[in-house]
Amino acid sequence: MSDHNDQxxxxxxxxxxxxxxxxxxxxxxxxxxxxxxxxxxxxxxIIYPSTPLNNKIQEVVNGVTGMExxxxxxxxxxxxxxxxxxxxxxxxxxxxEIDALKAKGHTxxxxxxxxxxxxxxxxxxxxxxxxxxxxxxxxxxxxKKLETMSVDEIxxxxxxxxxxxxxxxxxxxxxxxxxxxxxxQGNLNAAHPEYSFPNLTDDDWLFGGWTAKIMETITSxxxxxxxxxxxxxxxxxxxxxxxxxxxxxxxxxxxxVNDDGALTKGSFAGANALFQETCAxxxxxxxxxxxxxxxxxxxxxxxxxxxxxxxxxxxxxxxxIANGRVAKMPAxxxxxxxxxxxxxxxxxxxxxxxxxxxxx
Amino acid sequence: xxxxxxxxQYNYDIVKFCVITGIVxxxxxxxxxxxxxxxxxFPWLNMDIAEISFGRLRPVHTNVVIFGFGGFLLYGAGLYxxxxxxxxxxxxxxxxxxxxxxxxxxxxxxxxxxxxxxTQAKEYHEAEWWIDIILALSxxxxxxxxxxxxxxxxxxxxxxxxxxxxTMLFMVTYIFVFNGLCIPxxxxxxxxxxxxxxxxMTQWWWGHNAVGFFLTxxxxxxxxxxxxxxxxxxxxxxxxxxxxxxxxxxLYVWVGAHHLHYTAIPDWTLSLxxxxxxxxxxxxxxxxxxxxxxxxxxxDKLRTDPVMRFMVVAxxxxxxxxxxxxxxxxxxxxxxxxxxxxxxxHVHSGALGWNAMxxxxxxxxxxxxxxxxxxxxxxxxxLHFWIHLTGAVFYITAMWGSGVLQGLMWRAFDEYxxxxxxxxxxxxxxxxxxxxxxxxxxxVFLGLSIMLFNTIKTIGAVKAGTNTPLRAAD
Ligand code: HEC
Ligand code: HEC
Ligand code: HEM
Ligand SMILES: [Fe+2]
Numbered sequence: 001m002s003d004h005n006d007q008x009x010x011x012x013x014x015x016x017x018x019x020x021x022x023x024x025x026x027x028x029x030x031x032x033x034x035x036x037x038x039x040x041x042x043x044x045x046i047i048y049p050s051t052p053l054n055n056k057i058q059e060v061v062n063g064v065t066g067m068e069x070x071x072x073x074x075x076x077x078x079x080x081x082x083x084x085x086x087x088x089x090x091x092x093x094x095x096x097e098i099d100a101l102k103a104k105g106h107t108x109x110x111x112x113x114x115x116x117x118x119x120x121x122x123x124x125x126x127x128x129x130x131x132x133x134x135x136x137x138x139x140x141x142x143x144k145k146l147e148t149m150s151v152d153e154i155x156x157x158x159x160x161x162x163x164x165x166x167x168x169x170x171x172x173x174x175x176x177x178x179x180x181x182x183x184x185q186g187n188l189n190a191a192h193p194e195y196s197f198p199n200l201t202d203d204d205w206l207f208g209g210w211t212a213k214i215m216e217t218i219t220s221x222x223x224x225x226x227x228x229x230x231x232x233x234x235x236x237x238x239x240x241x242x243x244x245x246x247x248x249x250x251x252x253x254x255x256x257v258n259d260d261g262a263l264t265k266g267s268f269a270g271a272n273a274l275f276q277e278t279c280a281x282x283x284x285x286x287x288x289x290x291x292x293x294x295x296x297x298x299x300x301x302x303x304x305x306x307x308x309x310x311x312x313x314x315x316x317x318x319x320x321i322a323n324g325r326v327a328k329m330p331a332x333x334x335x336x337x338x339x340x341x342x343x344x345x346x347x348x349x350x351x352x353x354x355x356x357x358x359x360x
Numbered sequence: 361x362x363x364x365x366x367x368x369q370y371n372y373d374i375v376k377f378c379v380i381t382g383i384v385x386x387x388x389x390x391x392x393x394x395x396x397x398x399x400x401x402f403p404w405l406n407m408d409i410a411e412i413s414f415g416r417l418r419p420v421h422t423n424v425v426i427f428g429f430g431g432f433l434l435y436g437a438g439l440y441x442x443x444x445x446x447x448x449x450x451x452x453x454x455x456x457x458x459x460x461x462x463x464x465x466x467x468x469x470x471x472x473x474x475x476x477x478x479t480q481a482k483e484y485h486e487a488e489w490w491i492d493i494i495l496a497l498s499x500x501x502x503x504x505x506x507x508x509x510x511x512x513x514x515x516x517x518x519x520x521x522x523x524x525x526x527t528m529l530f531m532v533t534y535i536f537v538f539n540g541l542c543i544p545x546x547x548x549x550x551x552x553x554x555x556x557x558x559x560x561m562t563q564w565w566w567g568h569n570a571v572g573f574f575l576t577x578x579x580x581x582x583x584x585x586x587x588x589x590x591x592x593x594x595x596x597x598x599x600x601x602x603x604x605x606x607x608x609x610x611l612y613v614w615v616g617a618h619h620l621h622y623t624a625i626p627d628w629t630l631s632l633x634x635x636x637x638x639x640x641x642x643x644x645x646x647x648x649x650x651x652x653x654x655x656x657x658x659x660d661k662l663r664t665d666p667v668m669r670f671m672v673v674a675x676x677x678x679x680x681x682x683x684x685x686x687x688x689x690x691x692x693x694x695x696x697x698x699x700x701x702x703x704x705x706h707v708h709s710g711a712l713g714w715n716a717m718x719x720x721x722x723x724x725x726x727x728x729x730x731x732x733x734x735x736x737x738x739x740x741x742x743l744h745f746w747i748h749l750t751g752a753v754f755y756i757t758a759m760w761g762s763g764v765l766q767g768l769m770w771r772a773f774d775e776y777x778x779x780x781x782x783x784x785x786x787x788x789x790x791x792x793x794x795x796x797x798x799x800x801x802x803x804v805f806l807g808l809s810i811m812l813f814n815t816i817k818t819i820g821a822v823k824a825g826t827n828t829p830l831r832a833a834d
Pocket of ligand 4 (some may be wrong): 619
């Protein structure tokens with residue numbers, strides 16, 4: 001075999017299937033790297049928490065006997081000596097916690113609210129808290145102001161408005177965009193009209209574009225229901241058809257009714273009669289929807305403005321009238337805190353269609 | 361040809377079976393991989409069918425490529441090299457065949473049960489308890505055969521490739537069995553024996569060491585036979601083999617915690633994982649250096665021999681991913697890379713660059729030796745090399761790009777300290793990267809399909825029997 005002929009002197013003398021091994025030393029740079037790697041680990045373990053010791057139940061914490069704390073026993077590393085958390089300074093006792101301990105009989109307590117609970121220097125959790133604290137510091141002043149300002153005051157104050165809009169983007173994206181789309185433009189779903197969500201950027205409102213009403217919508221949610229056949233069982237398929245044509249005609253301007261429910265344009269006398277009897281109770285005699293007619297809660301759509309909630313083709317409108325629609329805007333009151341609700345109200349109001357003043 | 365008694369020949373039948381099954385598994389696994397990659401880029405492909413949705417098919421892909429393709433390569437190449445480096449026919453042939461059959465049954469069971477939603481929900485260990493038992497029994501069969509064959513060796517020293525292989529056999533049994541401990545409820549459900557943080561820690565002790573022993577030690581073992589054999593050069597440094605063998609084996613088992621940085625596990629465990637990860641660079645590189653330096657005097661083969669090219673490029677990728685891994689194992693880099701596609705990029709520089717390329721090289725080598733022929737088309741082998749390499753590079757760069765972008769988008773703040781991007785923004789930004797990744801995956805699939813085609817043509821052209829007598833003791 002050819003490999004028997006070269007470098008014979010440098011071989012270990014073993015051979016398997018013609019494969020031999022040479023006695024070369026490992027490259028020097030490799031050996032250096034190898035030892036530097038091992039030194040790195042050693043240094044790392046001195047700097048950071050590393051060697052596990054016994055976990056123990058400690059019974060005395062800051063002079064409080066009888067309070068049991070599981071002490072995670074491990075070397076803390078020299079990072080525990082230098083304070084590596086400039087922003088996060090450790091958990092502190094609150095007055096409520098101290099009162100609770102006193103109520104439990106720890107009357108000898110000497111700690112005051114604001115005292116540090118413990119200080120373990122570098123830990124992964126402290127590092128995370130430190131990062132969070134650093135960011136919170138940047139927004140602390142503005143966030144504090146938000147607590148006391150009303151939505152209208154925020155909108156009036158240019159700088160606070162900017163801050164709030166910046167802050168609202170992710171809040172809206174994470175909580176609202178799934179339904180209303182990231183820009184708030186909503187979603188008209190032709191394939192599944194029941195999954196259509198209203199556009200929040202225009203001035204066509206279901207429940208009102210005043211800050212008070214927007215806040216109410218977001219906090220408590222809404223559930224508008226259009227009953228099948230407007231709740232009138234007696235409507236025939238032919239009636240539904242003629243109503244659908246009428247509604248579409250009102251939307252494209254080829255039919256119109258005045259505030260008293262009289263037909264002023266188009267030849268839909270029969271359909272309008274049905275409409276005034278069955279539908280006007282919610283959509284209004286003028287078909288301009290419940291809101292325009294002073295009803296804040298029903299959410300019956302304005303049928304005259306050409307802006308569709310579920311879709312304006314014949315099949316969809318027929319389906320809406322024949323089978324009804326139910327839509328639910330979830331309540332965020334319990335889920336988001338007060339300040340977040342204000343921030344979102346500002347965003348929705350500022351998307352383009354916000355209405356000024358008091359609801360009327 | 362058949363003048364030599366069977367016991368004095370290599371048992372190639374079992375190796376041939378494993379190699380061909382391995383190639384088929386590679387084609388299937390990368391096909392499913394390309395599909396799940398496309399699902400991420402074009403979600404309508406999920407088609408609202410639970411059984412083909414991303415969540416169900418992703419583990420089918422990982423299991424078929426790791427245990428199907430990688431596993432059959434290890435069975436095949438292991439049984440091939442153990443015979444060649446002991447100059448003995450395999451021991452306990454019935455046991456060996458049982459092991460191979462059980463492995464195939466296990467792999468097929470995984471392919472059927474995971475889309476149906478039967479899973480233990482442990483990564484790379486998704487298969488339910490009864491499939492675990494089939495796979496574990498198979499592994500024990502392989503171990504018995506392997507050790508039996510080593511015992512039959514005609515020389516006193518055991519070849520370095522076999523050390524790595526035996527370490528793998530031992531460690532994989534150990535970690536697979538302990539991570540799999542559970543209380544079965546029925547055929548489709550079981551409770552893990554561990555809870556909470558212990559479950560996570562055990563899972564990543566397995567997950568990491570599946571990489572460390574199955575995908576690294578085993579494949580390094582394969583490398584140690586096929587690279588010097590194919591290059592026809594001696595191993596560069598015996599001392600380096602010894603040093604990096606022991607340091608790798610010792611260090612790998614500690615670092616599983618680098619998969620759990622900044623989670624609820626104790627800080628000391630995280631430091632252990634981070635520190636040891638960094639120390640792993642040079643022990644890992646020992647294998648790469650020994651392989652590369654073995655090439656000295658044979659570099660010209662790279663110009664003419666695509667199989668050699670597969671092997672050498674595999675070593676380069678191995679060096680790269682074992683540099684990247686330790687970097688990602690440190691806390692500060694991991695804070696950026698964790699939960700992002702960077703991890704996926706890292707995985708595939710290991711999987712497509714290192715594991716697949718060394719596997720493919722070894723497979724081509726074995727096919728030509730076992731059927732005693734040349735590949736039907738040398739041009740197609742060359743084409744396979746370039747297509748695979750292009751696919752792997754597309755894949756890895758796409759994931760690096762998207763991973764770093766994700767990491768940066770998630771932590772971007774405006775001047776008021778407000779987050780700049782929503783999570784959905786980052787998902788939308790991934791689209792071009794996901795499309796490119798799917799293309800990369802498709803190229804790898806295409807390459808393996810070419811290999812399967814070439815192999816079938818090669819075998820079809822062989823007429824004579826291919827009995828090969830054992831190598832006489834030197
Ligand atoms: C699950 C889907 C869903 C989510 C999430 C959602 N909404 Fe809505 N929203 C709706 C639906 C549906 C309506 C229409 C209600 C109806 O017709 O009863 C609506 C209506 C509204 C309206 C009233 C519009 C009008 O014309 O009066 C506002 C304002 C609104 N949503 C704001 C938000 C905000 C802010 C969020 C995030 C905090 C949000 N929504 C999250 C589904 C959703
Ligand atoms: C009980 C009150 C009520 C009655 C009666 C009623 N509607 Fe409605 N209608 C609604 C509400 C509320 C909506 C909005 C539904 C939603 O957002 O879930 C609506 C929506 C619609 C829409 C959808 C408009 C769009 O933009 O997609 C049409 C069309 C419609 N109604 C027509 C009618 C007709 C025709 C009648 C009479 C047969 C009728 N409605 C009777 C309450 C009513
Ligand atoms: C010294 C060598 C290596 C080290 C220190 C290392 C380290 C790491 C780290 C830190 C992660 C990311 C964990 C996370 O943030 O979730 C990871 C993931 C991974 N690595 Fe490596 N790696 C090494 C080599 C390899 C090689 C050669 C492969 C071969 C394929 C590989 C396969 C994987 C896989 C499959 C994952 C993904 C785990 C998951 O699903 O989350 N690694 N590795
Ligand atoms: Fe790992």
